[in-house]
Amino acid sequence: MPKKAKELSARSVAIIKENGMHAVGGVDGLHLRIVKGSCAWILRVVVGQRVNAFGELKNHRRDIGLGPFPEVSLAEAREKARELKKLIRDGIDPLQEKQERLNALRIKKQREKTFKECAEIVFANKARELSNPKHAAQWASTVETYAYPKLGDRIISSITKADIAAVLEPIWVSKNETAQRVRGRLENIFNYAKAMDYFTGDNPAAWKGNLEPILGKAKREVKSLPSLPYSEASKFIQHLNTKGGIAAKALEFAILTACRSGEVFGATWNEINFDTQVWTIPKERMKAGKEHQVPLSDKALEILKSVEINKGLGEHIFIAPRGGMLSDMAITSLIRRMHAEQLEIDSIGYIDPKQNRVITTHGFRSTFRDWSADKTDYPREVCEHVLAHKLPDDVEAAYLRGAYLEKRKGLMADWANFCCLNIAE
CATH class of the missing domain: 1.10.150.130 (Tyrosine recombinase, N-terminal domain)
Structure with missing residues (x-):
């Protein structure tokens, strides 16, 4: 049976100065460890057993820190030691429990994201x-x-x-x-x-x-963007043709193809097939996420050929004066200038009469749709496909992309002829 350490008083403990492990008694295994003047309480205990390097089952001795001395008094160290020894008698490994608690706190902290x-x-x-x-x-x-x-x-x-x-x-x-x-x-x-x-x-x-x-559900008021009445389209194109610059070319191309401005700004030369007269917009640039084929009228092709000189400046067709893609503001500013000029002539300018607002590039898609519904006999599906609107049935949409391509070519040629009706060759 191991020899019990003498139970030291607080005064006796305070005068210990020698480096090493000093048993203080009162609780078996309680020591004061001194290393170069630094003092700390250590409880040396046996916690279960483990197999050593020789395959022998040996008692597992552990040193458990109880805090520094004199911050932790002798009485406090003995009390902590008794509590830990009780846990060990109950089959609990205090160090393992502490590690598990720290791990749980660490995981909790990691999960406390704002x-x-x-x-x-x-x-x-x-x-x-x-x-x-x-x-x-x-x-x-x-x-x-x-x-x-x-x-x-x-x-x-x-x-x-x-x-x-x-x-x-x-x-x-x-x-x-x-x-x-x-x-x-x-x-x-x-x-x-x-x-x-x-x-x-x-x-x-x-x-x-x-x-x-x-x-609850809120009633959504759908507002269309200001558009020009189709009866004014030819006058607007005629005015537009008096403007120089790439923005005017891009705007006219957007009108004649009934495409969104972003699709036009991002258009590249490798998307154009001059032999079939088709512009294929990849799905990555389409709002619906599906490839879209745009039949090009002779007038739309003329615009492309007029800017072919820019081919060496980059992949995009309509290149901004300082390089890169055009912006919406370039087209918007052009329309506003044209509106101001027309306002001096007829005091009306280019206004959507239903909204009393200046027209927008996107609004020309509505202009095209109104014209195709009122002035042509093309099926609704053909007109909707020009605008790349999602059709109710995907099978129907796939069919229309192929079988109705020729009809869309005719529709776009008729639209270009209507827009350029009063423009002299």
């Missing part, structure tokens, strides 16, 4: 996914504007659907389209948090059966 921290990672992912940098920036800015003030610094695991509703309620009716986009983006952020185990339970930004009963 909403902002999670959002910024999702923003970065979206920036890689979205081909248009402007859309990626808008994706982030709406969340920063509407969600950050209330949720930004909150631990994401603490956020509830009531918190999400509080973000959306102020704009749910007045800015419903924006609110719906924000809700969808919040749902994406919480999906990320759930995947990373930063959030558990149902997604608080989900709509069906979650936010729907709280916010």
Whole structure:
């Protein structure tokens, strides 16, 4: 039986100065360890058994630190030692339990991410996914504007659907389209948090059966962009032809093809087949995410040939004066200048009479659609396919891309003839 250490008093312990392990008694295994003047309490105990290098089962001796001396007094060290020895008698390894507790705290700390921290990672992912940098920036800015003030610094695991509703309620009716986009983006952020185990339970930004009963459906007012009546199209093109510069060429090409401005700005020479007179826009640049074939009228081809001199400046057809793609502002500024000039002539300018607003590039798609419905006998499906609108049936859409291509060629030729009706050759 091991010899019991003499139970030292606090005064006796205080005068120990020699380096080494000094048994202090009172509790078996309690020592004061001194190393170069630094003193600490150590409890030397046996915790279970383990196999040594020779395959022998030996007692597993452990040294457990109880804190520095004199910050931890002799009485406190003995009390801590008794508590630990009781745990050991109950079959608990204090060091293992402490390590497990520290690991649990570390994992908890790692999972305590703020909403902002999670959002910024999702923003970065979206920036890689979205081909248009402007859309990626808008994706982030709406969340920063509407969600950050209330949720930004909150631990994401603490956020509830009531918190999400509080973000959306102020704009749910007045800015419903924006609110719906924000809700969808919040749902994406919480999906990320759930995947990373930063959030558990149902997604608080989900709509069906979650936010729907709280916010309710809001009537969405769909506003079309200001467009020119088709009876004015020829006059506008005639005015446009008096303008020099690449912006005027791009705008006329957009009108004659009924394409979105972004599709025109991003057009490259390798997308044009001059033999078949077809412009093939890859799915990556289409709003619907599907490849779109655009029949080119003779007039549209003339515009392309007039800017062929720029081929050596880059892959894009309509290159900005300082290089790179044109911007929406270049076209918008051109339309506003033309409106101001026309206003001096007829005091009307280029206004959408239904909205009393200056027309836009995108509005010419509506101009084309109104003209095709009122002035032609082409089937609705053919006209909708020109605009690359998603048809109800994917099978029907695939059929129309092929079988109706020739009809769309005829439609686009008729549209070009209508737009250039009063323009002298």
